[in-house]
Amino acid sequence: MRARARGPQQSRGRFDSQRLAEVDEVEGPIPEEEPEEESEDEMDSDDEDDEESAQNAQPYMSLMRSLVESAPHKAKRRKLDHSSTEESAKRSKTKPASNDVDMDGEPQDGDADLVDEPEEAPEEIDAPEEVAPEDLFDLDDNLDTTDPFETHISAPDDAIVQPRLRAIKAGNWRTERVTSKGTRIQVNVPNVDGSDGWSMPAPVNGIADLKLKKKLDETLSKKHATFDLVEQTIAPFLFDYQDVLYCNRTVASADSARRITCLHALNHILKTRDRVIKNNARLAKDNGNVDVDISDQGFTRPKVLILLPTRNSCVKMVDMLCSLCEPDAQEHRKRFDDTYVEKDTRFSDDKPDDFRDLFAGNDDDMFRLGMKFMRKNVKYFSQFYNSDIIFASPLGLRMAIGSEEEEKKVDYDFLSSIELVIVDQADALLMQNWEHVEYIFEHLNLQPKDMHDADIGRIRRWYLDNNAKFFRQTVILSAFNTPELTELVRTQCFNFAGKARLQQECPGVIQYLGVKARQTFSRFDAKSIAADPDARFSYFTKAIIPMLTKRAKDATGTLIFIPSYLDFVRVRNYFANSSDLDSVTFGTISEYADVPEASRARSHFLNGRHRVLLYTERAHHFRRYQIKGVKRVIMYGLPDNPIFYREITGGYLQKSEQALMLEPGQGTVKVMFSKYDVMKLERVVGTQRAAKMISEQGDTFDFV
Known part of the structure; x- marks a missing residue:
């Protein structure tokens, strides 16, 4: 089953428990953490150490006490005993990985989701005491106060961060606009009293302008040292750890946008990993x-989440x-290719x-995948708690999290x-279930229910203070902006570094x-965005329907x-x-129509048996039907994607002219819009025209 065939049905349906069980069998369940057994002496001595450190950290004393009481065996500082590689390997097989396990070079075996393929030979890595520290991490890993990773993640300055956090919690943002x-x-930045104002980040023309890991710098300097225009536009805000909403993603610029975001994600992962090592x-x-x-860790290991359609x-x-x-080496790459790569068109x-x-x-919209980075290898299908990056579709990750309505544990x-x-x-995710x-996003950066073998002594303080969401960076790449994206940024993005819309x-x-076609845009009034659907339907029945019923035969091809x-x-x-439409026959094609049903509707519309055809945006998104016999297009509302407007109006009318079913220039387009459609209108008529059409007194605008 593929997204084009079932995406819309899933977008509004309930969870299917049988499907969930099948997915878990293929993708692998999220493991339950097993406690590590230890002697009473170790527990007593370590509990005393934790008690002493807790007294020196009063702001999060209550949180630490609750964690210790709920899982006392996990509250101890982890001992780094590497006297025997054999014992280390034994430990890795008898308990699941902790937050930083494998960060210190210990290979992990026995992942629960690797039951259908033999485990590949793990990478042989010497114990830390047998390898010089400079061989375990890059020499550029020293503290650099100009590195955004240091100032935003590793060692943020409380004198800068705390005033911004207070402003964000009070909802006090300042907006800056530049071209x-x-x-x-x-750009929206926290409005801090006494600040010097906002300034544009320094321009980034290539890797020489970035604080990259040495390994990445060496790799890119050979094949992509200079950035193109798309990368130069995104990079200053991206590598400055600001939230980014980029609204110009196209097919031509997809690789550039993907490359610059992947570079930032890798740089973040490698710096985090090498700091722990x-x-x-x-x-x-x-x-x-x-x-x-x-303090170099969070509660759990995953640091990067990538949502894809x-x-x-x-x-x-x-x-x-x-x-x-x-x-x-890429462990389990064959399994990845078998389940994710599909070359047939x-x-x-x-x-x-x-x-x-x-x-x-492969257009399946149901997946989730963990990826773990080791010293020289990457590993696919690692369990979530052992992964550095999680790739997932919204549906796949939602089913992994679970629901209160299901029997599966959330x-x-x-x-x-x-x-x-x-x-x-x-923009594609908007066509699924938003x-x-x-x-x-509502379940990101919440305090964990279990410790998952985390070392409390090494958890960054802003995690313990429940401020993680203010340090998280969110990057959204879309072909266009919509109210849903704007609302997501407004309600779920609280980055103290600010957020930028490009x-x-x-x-x-x-x-x-x-x-050539006459395009008429008619504006109707709606008192509020909540009243828009009723106002739209009222205008449609009073102004559009009479055009179809006045002479029924003239409605043919609508x-x-x-x-x-x-x-x-x-x-x-x-x-x-x-009863007003008794003389007007009609057919329908929605996202829920199967292929035979849609074919019949198209056929009846072409031969005139159905004078009117009702057609939804999601049906066009998933199918891109080539509908013939169109003589008149009525847009009940503008599409989010401006390409759809061009295809449905120009493309369909042009086919009718070529088939001699319509005289050249006789096609018409009627569009309904309100002031709340300004984003959609801007993409269709242009930025300058849209501003005039929303504000002018007249409510009808003709274009030829």
């Missing part, structure tokens, strides 16, 4: 007697990561480029320490239809495009039940 290289930039070696050298505070999108992201880090050659980019290859602790979220192709995305001015698509399925049901029921 750079043709891109409109809107360095501190492990330091503790091992001093037998754990280190006076300085070593299809398995094929996951393949592209994984391949980009591997091309940047160039691992010596299942659709005709007339599909547009954006459709091919999204649905080519578990979102693996999202507690996510520091970077990348949402790629967000509620899954909102659900996932968007180019829209020239509009009305002049690129490829056919396509009514309806973006929302709820509006579609309302209009369909009106056509079926209203």
Whole structure:
């Protein structure tokens, strides 16, 4: 089953317990942590150490006490005893990995989700005390006060952070707007009294302008030392750890956007990993007697979450990561290729480029995948609590988390320490179930229910203070902006470094239809966004329906495009039940129509048996039907994707002209819009025209 066939049905359906069981069998369950047995002497001595350290950390005393009481055996500081590699290997087989296990070079075996493929030989790594620290991590891993990783994640300055946190919690943001290289930039930053104001981040033209890990710097300097325009636009905000909403993602720029975000994710993962390795070696050298505070971890290991629409999108992201880090080996790559890579093309050659980019290859929208980075290797299908990066579709991750309505235990602790979220192709996720995305964000950076063998002494203080969401960076890549994306950024993004929206001015698509047609835009008034659906339906029944019923034969060839399925049901029921429309036959194609049903509707519309065809935006997104016989297009609402406007108006009318069913220039387009459609309107008519059409007194605008 594929996303094109079942994506819309899943987008509004309930969870299927049988499907969940099948997915868990394939993808692997999230493991339950098993306690580590230890002697009473060890527990007593370590509890005394923790009690003493807790007295020196009053702001989170209550949290530490509750964690120790709920899991006393996990509250101890982990001993770094590497006297025997044999004993180390034995421990790795008898208990699940902790937050930083394998960060110190210990290979892990026995993952529960690797039952259908033999375990590959683990990488042989010497114990830390037998290897010089400089061989375990890059020499550039020393503290650099100009490195955004240090100032934002590793060693933030409380004098800067705390005032910003107070401003964010009070909802006090300041908005700055600038234009750079043709891109409109809107930045929201915490409004701190006495601050010097906001300034643009330093420009980034290539890797020389970034604080990259030595390994990444060496790799990219050979093949991609200079960034293109898309990378230069995103990089200053991305590597400054600000939240980014990039609204100009296209098929042509997809690789550039993917490469710069993958580079940032890898840089973050490697710096986090090497910092832990360095501190492990330091503790091992001093037998754990280190006076300085070593805080280098979160509650759990996963640090990066990447949300994607299809398995094929996951393949592209994984391949980009591997091309940047160039691992010596990729464990379980064959299994990944078998379950994620699909080279067969299942659709005709007339599909547009954006459709091919999204649905080519394996278009299954139900998946989740953990990836773990070791010294020289990467490992696929690692359990979530052992992973550095989690790739998932919203549906796949939602089912992994579970629901209170299901028998499966709800578990979102693996999202507690996510520091970077990348949402790629967000415009495609909007066509799935956006509620899954909102659900996932609501469960990010919550305090975990269990300790999962974490070392409390090494957890960063802002995790313990429940401030993780203020340090998390969110990056959203979309072809366009929508109210849903804007609301997600407003309600779920609280980055103390600020958040930036990058968007180019829209020239509009009305002049690129490829056919001459009269386009009439009619504005109706709605008192509020909540009243918009009722006002739209009222205008439709009073102003549009009389055009169809005045002379029924003139209604032949009318396509009514309806973006929302709820509006579609309302209009369909009106056509079926209203006595005013008894003489107007109609057919329907929605996202829930199967292929035979849609074929019949198209056939009846072409031969005139159905004078009117009701057509939804999601049906067009997942199918891209080539509908023939269209003479008039009525848009109940504008589509989010401006490409759809061009395809449905210009493309369909042009086919009718070529088939001699419509005289050239006789096609018409009627569009309904309100002031709450300004984002959609801007992409269709252009930024400057949209502002006038929303504010002018007249309510009808004609374009030829």
